[in-house]
Amino acid sequence: xxxxxxxxxxxxxxxxxxxxxxxxxxxxxxxxxxxxxxxxxxxxxxxxxxxxxxxxxxxxxxxxxxxxxxxxxxxxxxxxxxxxxxxxxxxxxxxxxxxxxxxxxxxxxxxxxxxxxxxxxxxxxxxxxxxxxxxxxxxxxxxxxxxxxxxxxxxxxxxxxxxxxxxxxxxxxxxxxxxxxxxxxxxxxxxxxxxxxxxxxxxxxxxxxxxxxxxxxxxxxxxxxxxxxxxxxxxxxxxxxxxxxxxxxxxxxxxxxxxxxxxxxxxxxxxxxxxxxxxxxxxxxxxxxxxxxxxxxxxxxxxxxxxxxxxxxxxxxxxxxxxxxxxxxxxxxxxxxxxxxxxxxxxxxxxxxxxxxxxxxxxxxxxxxxxxxxxxxxxxxxxxxxxxxxxxxxxxxxxxxxxxxxxxxxxxx
Numbered sequence: 001x002x003x004x005x006x007x008x009x010x011x012x013x014x015x016x017x018x019x020x021x022x023x024x025x026x027x028x029x030x031x032x033x034x035x036x037x038x039x040x041x042x043x044x045x046x047x048x049x050x051x052x053x054x055x056x057x058x059x060x061x062x063x064x065x066x067x068x069x070x071x072x073x074x075x076x077x078x079x080x081x082x083x084x085x086x087x088x089x090x091x092x093x094x095x096x097x098x099x100x101x102x103x104x105x106x107x108x109x110x111x112x113x114x115x116x117x118x119x120x121x122x123x124x125x126x127x128x129x130x131x132x133x134x135x136x137x138x139x140x141x142x143x144x145x146x147x148x149x150x151x152x153x154x155x156x157x158x159x160x161x162x163x164x165x166x167x168x169x170x171x172x173x174x175x176x177x178x179x180x181x182x183x184x185x186x187x188x189x190x191x192x193x194x195x196x197x198x199x200x201x202x203x204x205x206x207x208x209x210x211x212x213x214x215x216x217x218x219x220x221x222x223x224x225x226x227x228x229x230x231x232x233x234x235x236x237x238x239x240x241x242x243x244x245x246x247x248x249x250x251x252x253x254x255x256x257x258x259x260x261x262x263x264x265x266x267x268x269x270x271x272x273x274x275x276x277x278x279x280x281x282x283x284x285x286x287x288x289x290x291x292x293x294x295x296x297x298x299x300x301x302x303x304x305x306x307x308x309x310x311x312x313x314x315x316x317x318x319x320x321x322x323x324x325x326x327x328x329x330x331x332x333x334x335x336x337x338x339x340x341x342x343x344x345x346x347x348x349x350x351x352x353x354x355x356x357x358x359x360x361x362x363x364x365x366x367x368x369x370x371x372x373x374x375x376x377x378x379x380x381x382x383x384x385x386x387x388x389x390x391x392x393x394x395x396x397x398x399x400x401x402x403x404x405x406x407x408x409x410x411x412x413x
Contacts, residue, residue: 017306126312134304
């Protein structure tokens with residue numbers, strides 16, 4: 001029986017997940033592909049560290065030694081940071097080797113270049129694991145684009161920030177205490193900045209933009225706000241209004257422009273993200289025909305991410321990575337007009353005069369502050385916000401329609 005020869009770049013959490021997935025599911029992979037998968041080489045950083053690796057596998061700190069191995073078909077890349085991962089994958093593609101990556105920081109900025117190089121060399125780049133761990137969202141987008149135009153994407157793209165917000169609400173603890181718990185459980189890094197300030201979610205959102213729309217917005221034009229300013233009072237106020245805070249990445253196409261944001265927002269009980277807790281991720285995609293499609297599941301971790309990389313590997317071996325072609329544009333459906341809802345905190349307990357311009361849905365006083373749940377036009381809110389910069393607002397996220405406008409129109413004819 002013929003063999004498929006692979007190499008692993010990196011043997012941290014994700015690299016070990018790929019190693020275990022290939023080892024424990026060897027027979028299943030053989031049934032699907034008709035071939036035996038053999039790990040030929042693993043690239044490591046620290047040769048002094050003890051690792052449980054089959055002695056028949058070449059272990060090296062020199063990437064060139066891996067390129068010199070005869071017959072490598074696929075390289076799995078699980079290195080942190082833009083370099084040296086980008087250079088390694090570029091060299092592998094030049095040698096005619098397929099690549100599968102989980103490196104979101106690298107792929108968000110260098111993905112277009114790698115995909116172009118791969119097309120020129122007749123090989124494939126798999127990048128499912130760069131966005132939401134075990135969620136097959138890239139594959140879902142690729143499938144939808146066979147017929148649908150994707151107009152909107154919303155998602156909880158970072159399990160660390162979602163866990164922290166869940167802990168703050170359920171346990172009534174501060175951000176600092178919830179972060180400490182996340183670190184104790186291994187859900188947050190020693191330096192959690194990328195997770196809690198939205199950088200990690202931003203990288204993933206840019207990759208989703210490329211997959212869905214064929215391009216990305218100007219990075220500098222995408223607002224990024226983390227969750228470090230949220231307090232237990234804020235979460236208590238939201239809970240009193242039957243709302244919950246979620247750290248959301250959202251992106252949509254408006255005419256010729258692509259607009260996105262990563263920010264804390266509030267969701268209602270009816271929103272599919274309302275019950276998504278702890279380290280779980282979720283992504284909703286709006287298709288022009290299918291309507292809203294939502295996927296949820298583990299967003300990180302050794303086995304979920306390893307699983308995504310192996311699924312990517314099988315997709316490219318079976319030729320399921322064919323290009324979806326041009327990204328058609330059939331017009332963008334607005335999300336329920338230009339009205340919006342916000343929860344606003346004022347610096348005192350007196351009801352401000354500007355509230356008369358809005359529908360006041362609810363209010364609560366907490367520790368010397370007044371929290372107002374309001375509804376009104378976005379134009380009116382922009383005027384108020386610019387006139388008083390001391391106001392602290394958070395928007396309520398509009399839910400993607402379950403059905404497309406085309407289906408709703410057809411049903412009433």
